[in-house]
Amino acid sequence: MKRAYSAASVRRVEAEYLSRGVPLMERAAHAIAHHALEMLTENHGAYGRRVLLLVGSGDNGGDALFAGGVMLSRGVQVEALALTSSVHESGGEEFVRRGGCWVNELTHSYDLVIDGFLGLGARAGISLEVLSALTEIQGVPMLAVDLPSGISADGEGMDQPALIPTVTVAIGSWKISHLLSESGLGVSELVDIGIDYESEIPALVSFEDSEVHELLPTEIETNHKYRRGVLGVIAGSETFPGAGILSIRAALALGIGMIRTESREFFSEVPEVVTTPGKIDALIVGPGLITLTQTQERATLEHLAKGGITLLDAGALAFLEKIPAEARQQIIITPHHGEFAAHFAPYAGALYANPLECAQNFVSAYGCHLLLKGPRTLIVSPGEIPVVNMRGSVALATAGSGDVLAGIIGNLMARTGAIRNSAIAGAYIHGKAGESLTAGASELIEILPFALR
Incomplete structure (x- = not known):
């Protein structure tokens, strides 16, 4: 059975783990990097391939930046584009320390895009300005961190514009929109980062x-x-x-x-x-x-x-x-x-x-x-x-x-x-x-x- 939880439930459970010092972002980053490397190596080796991170100010942006650091250590060329005025501080520092490069415009062709722009608390929809700025990467394989930017966690605004990934990596648990969206997530995969959600009642389930x-x-x-x-x-x-x-x-x-x-x-x-x-x-x-x-x-x-x-x-x-x-x-x-x-x-x-x-x-x-x-x-x-x-x-x-x-x-x-x-x-x-x-x-x-x- 697939169990999907509301954003509020996920936040409650994650807050408890974070208060105990559990490194959730590090675990999520390694899971994202693992899936990204698998996508890069389907037809070629990962070394020397070029990846673009779309980064926002929230935890999804942090996950993407730390994942970028992991990929840099494997010989992947990783660049990051900030779509907000600020980004996750420690994630940004780690990304630069590992040799990552920030860009202000899309000047290269990429083998993979990682969507870490909008996160768990974001409203549905994505601005036309952002969509217009990203037209150059249309057709490039995309991995979405937890949820594609533009799709809210709780199933609201299913008719709003959003990025359309090739693969969506759900972090820790399914969210409501993972089960409701019939085509906007690409292939959805759930990764376990060691969180137990048994204390929360699912908001939606799917039988197998x-x-x-x-x-x-x-x-x-x-x-x-x-x-x-x-x-x-x-x-x-x-x-x-x-x-x-x-x-x-x-x-x-x-x-x-x-x-x-x-x-x-x-x-x-x-x-x-x-x-x-x-x-x-x-x-x-x-x-x-x-x-x-x-x-x-x-x-x-x-x-x-x-x-x-x-x-x-x-x-x-x-x-x-x-x-x-x-x-x-x-x-x-x-x-x-x-x-x-x-x-x-x-x-x-x-x-x-x-x-x-x-x-x-x-x-x-x-x-x-x-x-x-x-x-x-x-x-x-x-x-x-x-x-x-x-x-x-x-x-x-x-x-x-x-x-x-x-x-x-x-x-x-x-x-x-x-x-x-x-x-x-x-x-x-x-x-x-x-x-x-x-x-x-x-x-x-x-x-x-x-x-x-």
Whole structure:
């Protein structure tokens, strides 16, 4: 599991270590130098190669300067460009003592740039003046110290301009933006500098393969169809008839006891469905619907009144407003960014700049579970640590993909009774399958069983 911490948490922990005299900057500098030397030696030796340090006034600048000193001792030619009026004093002194050279303008070509400009406490964004001054190094491989300059640690301002590195070396711990940024960090690598963050609660986590498997239902030989989960589906319309079929097929692909649906139209396409009323363990409402009929609303409310768990998507999202507050903890909604902004505008003001904060504010207000679909899908539940799904590919941005996801999560909810865990595992399975996707949503369903392996 990847655990990401807020800037405030990182500062608290680091302050404790620094008060005991632990040389954190020295450790960070050696880690940065190690990664930089690896990048330099991919195709050539490091000796005689030219490196530029972009230096600010904070600790990231100090890390870069000390790392520059280490590289100088290995025969690398290192120059530093100060982008602020002052720099880390002891780092600057050590850099010069080792033979480093300060420059005021970019007069050489470089083999590598190390971004130590903005640090942990910096706001999102980088000035156009700085970006303009650095145009000459565009295309040069870049290593970012902890975070690229322009990306804040806590996930704010994700839509602001920033430097785009080849590699980002996270120092000590993951920060929120390490997990939220889908492309702005290059390859992200975490280095251990001997700090234990167990005293702090993570601000965001990401599950990995083995942990997801622990969330999946266990099959028992004595199971019968009612014990393997019964899923109800209210979905599909004349406008979008295929959405419900995709959700049902996705649920069937992962194995389930029974699927009940109100619509006999599905029977010709999916003969496994049962169209008679009866017991269900979980309910999907909304895929392919424009809005709910009174009958569909009543059926959903009756299910909730019995304590049933429910997934609302697409045409059912607006129905959340009609659901009593005390029943909303039984609900997960699964909008993409556009749907979220359309239905819940008061909570979507900074959706693209800070999606995590928007999602948390929404869940605090409504009391339901939220899966916010996107390049980095977020799962936020009341009173729980938020989760980000880091599996997937651009191939999932295709019609019907969200309907498949609803079917996966509905399957797991019916079989386990656990909303949050089903959303975490469902998003992961969906994303992992999507990494092999070449066509559309129907192919995605065929891949799903293999994503469980």
